[in-house]
Amino acid sequence: MQHTPARTRRCPDCDGFPAVVITTGTRHTDGSRATIRVTCPACKGTGNANPARTTVTVGK
Template sequence: MTDHSTPAPRICPNCDGFACAAVTLGGRDARGHLRTITVHCPACSGLGVLPARRVREGARA
């Protein structure tokens, strides 16, 4: 019996799967909250995974 399973997604090597991060801008606003911005990994566009590589048919290594 064969088990057909989907391959695991490739985790982005640039962000190790943590695609979004909150970065503090320093200081606080009038209410006392830290001012932060959200930044996304440019390699995976904030997804944390990369698409699987396509294997060429008939290509030799």
């Protein structure tokens, strides 16, 4: 019997990699690279997707 993996609520925009560090191309005086940290705007850096809200119209 083969078990199916549990469903994850991974963010579809960042695919579970919510924060990355990007080099700017410049270097500090000690020789290390200058970097900036960027987080996913969709999940706000958590890596998890919010459950989709459903809208139901009732009546006329």
